[in-house]
Amino acid sequence: MAHFRAQGEAKLLRQTQRISFITTAGALGALLLEAQLIKQQQPLFNKRLRRSKQLCSLRIGDGRVMIVHAKEIDFAVTPNLYGLFANRSTALAKLRVIADEQRLCYGKLGIDKLPVGAACFRFSLGKCAGACCGAESEQQHGQRLVTALEQIRINCWPYTGRVALEEQGDSLRQYHVIDNWFYLGSVSSLEQADALQHRASHFDSDGYKILCKPLMAGHYRIIELPG
Structure with missing residues (x-):
């Protein structure tokens, strides 16, 4: 809540009518949920985590560097x-x-x-x-x-399909369901994860940045999901 007292946030504070919150198991779940909600609700003051329609990357070919776009190839599974x-x-x-x-x-x-x-x-x-x-x-x-x-270097998605990343808090355990670096949602049991099946329509750069380091470093238990 400290940012509500910052001088630069005075305009935001004047326009605030209510404050609500969603409990998560930990910091990772909070970051994933924040990025998802910003894309869904498009809030006025949160522009950094909105989806970029011009997202691109560098790729080496024939000794030269090419600029490739996420709308043309799937960054989650394309190497190099x-x-x-x-x-x-x-x-x-x-x-x-x-x-x-x-x-x-x-x-x-x-x-x-x-x-x-x-x-x-x-x-x-x-x-x-x-x-x-x-x-x-x-x-x-x-x-x-x-x-x-x-x-x-962008790491390719290291699994064949969806996974559940387990995060345990003081009083709450959540399973964050991920597919191709795309956050599908969080559930409290693996049985509930079956409902989160929809495929990502685009590469989620924010999901990648949030998930790549902790997932690749083995900081969390990962359960591969069927289907």
């Missing part, structure tokens, strides 16, 4: 994707940051056009290691790119 970005501009900005940090060639990455038979301009400034002119092999350039991108 790197980073989640709200739009093409933010994806390109991240790629430029990586290129600058690693002295990668903008031309080889497809960011800029390479001059015919000459090194790129950034090579003359010492900002490119020279994959464009043979000072560095394309294999070395590609390996450095993959190494730099590895820290933002």
